Amino acid sequence: MDASQLIQKYYRLDKLPHIWCPGCGHGILLNSLVRAIDNLGLNKDEVVVVSGIGCSSRAPGYLDFNTLHTTHGRALAFATGIKHANPNLHVIVIMGDGDSFAIGGNHLIHACRRNIDITAIVFNNNIYGMTGGQYSPTTPYGDLAATAPYGNPDSPFDICQLAKGAGATYIARGTAYHARELDKLIERGIKNKGFSLIEGLSMCPTYYGRKNRKGSAVDMLKFFKDNCIDKRLVDNNPQLGEGKILIGELYKSTRPEYTESYKAIIDKLKE
Amino acid sequence: MENKKELILNKEWCKGCWICVEFCPKQVLDMKDGKCQIVNLEDCIYCQLCEIRCPDNAIYIKTVGGNDHD
Amino acid sequence: MTNGQNYILAQGNEACVEGALAAGMKFFAGYPITPSTEIAELSAQRLPQLGGKFIQMEDEIASMAAIIGASLAGVKAMTATSGPGFSLMQENIGFAAMAEVPCVIVNVQRGGPSTGLPTSPSQGDVMQAKWGSHGDYPAIALTPNSVQESYELTIKAFNLAEKYRTPVVLLMDETVGHMREKLILREEREIEIINRKKPRVKPEEYIPYKADEDLVPPMASFGEGYRYHVTGLAHDETGFPTNNHKIAGQLTERLVRKVKLNIDDFSYYEEYRLEDAETVIVAYGGVSRSAMLAIDRMREQGRKVGMFRPITIWPVLEKELKALSGRAKEIYVAEMNLGQYYLEVDRIAGKRCPVKKINKVTGELITPDEIIDAIDGGK
Structure with missing residues (x-):
């Protein structure tokens, strides 16, 4: 299916263009999700896309699926209810970095722990964009933000490490520059029977970029190109990874999935 | 029937972010009055680098005719 | 079993669960808190026996969110808590009111404010049951005074939630939740069950937030082929966010009116x-x-x-x-x-x-x- 067909099939055309700023990476990540869903051949009626609050949260509104725009940080908790109630649905959650790791941090680690079959995609642009550029749990130490006028005194999370520690069974990182690769990472995340977390590095030229002199959207994409390296290359040659951001499939494991475990209980009680 | 590829630009959706212009390997695109424009179509190799990094679905390659086996 | 009646000795909290199951509850999400915990415990035991789902969430915020999600997926859902947890649920109770998602919230009141008196009765959450979430929204709250009535009112709470597509609060107190009395479990045929109104049009004709004359829009479940958008933002009839002040105002007024206008339907005293x-x-x-x-x-x-x-x-x-x-x-x-x-x-x-x-x-x-x-x- 070519791009024009994908747009026709999966977007709510009357809602476009989307509200994101010029050069915002979110639109690129969203297209990756659309291609991943198309590659997997999922039935649109069986896909639910859930979001929280923030720039990222507007994504589901543009997509022609069952879509749910919830409260700040709580997308995974709503999604857990949907998936547990009807495990036949493919539940995909789009969250921002503040949404998922600040206000929603508790829900995130517990979704990881529960290993419920939900695919979470974090649109990480290192800033609260919707409210005007305040620092988030992924804003690097020392960087500037509307609430860090003298440099961020807080240290950021490594989202993927946190998810691994909490028990997610598929973890990957991609970027808006490496969009084609991101398609595959999301695809594998959806296929994983368990909780999958995909960190998508996005760019916010309007707030994070401007405040920190990171240049234009183009410059920020080039930063991803120059500073990210696929984990497989580093596995073979650790030196290559020095000072770089690891991308690609970072972790995969197998353990009991929540809704299957629950189904086993129901089945056993029927005996 | 042979597939024919077309470069489609939807100026209504273009926000003028320059990403497509900068990442086009053949300098097919330019920016005018805050919108992308196709200035050198004959050099287009339909590599889709503009398409996959356009955040706004404003520029993409359309396959016309033939069968779509995707 | 005597005289064809099935009765047991039960707590108010247990009666609440029996009532919920009789009403068709298929999903419970909750977080332990005194003096409501027996409701979660009994739900955990009974629901999977009936093919339903229980989940213990990480907190009350998540519990409230999960029951909204479950309800959108098409099942009748409930949570139960006490004061501190009820406070945490308020944001998402507002979401359920705004997005018109049927669900039941049980609050077995204990002494407050704050952590207060966890094992002691109180009726300190009466105003919170009405005004707890921000903005103007419809509130329905029922309050039982016996074990039998905890059972009956839980059924009614589900029916009202389904009929008016709104969260309904069952406002119990520790006295009622923990007292033991005779509970008559009614026969299925004796119980009136109301289910949410479903769309009668094809998916392409479905306007998800266009209300009927009763001011309640028909509700499709996720997965049924009606792909629509649900948001807590002010929205128009299509369900998509709007900045049109007139439409936003009309929505808030309709939400409140659909309950207020029908008060005679559920004026219990x-x-x-x-x-x-x-x-x-x-x-x-x-x-x-x-x-x-x-x-x-x-x-x-x-x-x-x-x-x-x-x-x-x-x-x-x-x-x-x-x-x-x-x-x-x-x-x-x-x-x-x-x-x-x-x-x-x-x-x-x-x-x-x-x-x-x-x-x-x-x-x-x-x-x-x-x-x-x-x-x-x-x-």
Whole structure:
């Protein structure tokens, strides 16, 4: 299916263009999700896309699926209810970095722990964009933000490490520059029977970029190109990874999935 | 029937972010009055680098005719 | 089993679960908190036996979110908590009201504020049940005073949630939640069950937030082929966000009106020895049990005392309370808080009759003696 067909099939055309700023990476990540869903051949009626609050949260509104725009940080908790109630649905959650790791941090680690079959995609642009550029749990130490006028005194999370520690069974990182690769990472995340977390590095030229002199959207994409390296290359040659951001499939494991475990209980009680 | 590829630009959706212009390997695109424009179509190799990094679905390659086996 | 009736000795909390199951509950999400925990425990035991789902979430915020998600996926869902958890749920209760997602929230009230008196009864959350979430939204809250009524009202709570597509609060208190009484489990055929209205049009014709004449829009479940958008933002009939002030205002007004206009459909109350009563005690929940005893004793002394017990606590029973204040010489509102429902009764009574308070916030039930003393002390 070519791009024009994908747009026709999966977007709510009357809602476009989307509200994101010029050069915002979110639109690129969203297209990756659309291609991943198309590659997997999922039935649109069986896909639910859930979001929280923030720039990222507007994504589901543009997509022609069952879509749910919830409260700040709580997308995974709503999604857990949907998936547990009807495990036949493919539940995909789009969250921002503040949404998922600040206000929603508790829900995130517990979704990881529960290993419920939900695919979470974090649109990480290192800033609260919707409210005007305040620092988030992924804003690097020392960087500037509307609430860090003298440099961020807080240290950021490594989202993927946190998810691994909490028990997610598929973890990957991609970027808006490496969009084609991101398609595959999301695809594998959806296929994983368990909780999958995909960190998508996005760019916010309007707030994070401007405040920190990171240049234009183009410059920020080039930063991803120059500073990210696929984990497989580093596995073979650790030196290559020095000072770089690891991308690609970072972790995969197998353990009991929540809704299957629950189904086993129901089945056993029927005996 | 042979597939024919077309470069489609939807100026209504273009926000003028320059990403497509900068990442086009053949300098097919330019920016005018805050919108992308196709200035050198004959050099287009339909590599889709503009398409996959356009955040706004404003520029993409359309396959016309033939069968779509995707 | 006796006389064809199936009865057990049960707690109010257990009766609530039995009522929920009778109403068709298929999903429960919750977080342990005294004095509501038995509701979660029994749901965890009973739901999977019936093919339903239980989940213990990481907190009450998540529990509220999960039941909204489950309801959108098409199943009847409930959560149960007490004051601190009820506070945490408020944001998502507002979401359920705004997005019109049927669900039931049980609050077994304990002493507050804050962590307060975890194992003691209170009625301190009456106003919170109405005004707890931000903005104007419809509130339906029912309050039982017995084990049997906990069962009956839980069924009604589900029915109202489904009928009006709104969150419904079952406002219990520790007294009712933990007391044990005979509970008659009714036959399936005896129970009226209301299910949410489904769309009668094809998916391409479905306008998800276009209300029918009853002001309630038909509701499709996720996965049924009606791909639509749900948001907590102000939205138009299509369900998508709008910045149109007129449409946003109309939405808020419709949400409130769909409940307010239908109040006669669920104006539940009990009158006890009220026929010739000059002194009326307004009491609800656990306190009403003390009030009835106090009335019996005062009646033995030949005093004309009766009780009006609101069962539907929200929306307030304007019509009934107005009539009551017109025929009573005095009204006492007895409640385990510092005068919350009193504010409504006093407002409605206006100058028609004096309204006085009998309050207690020690974490103990108001006793019949205390009610009698308060009334006598007022003489």
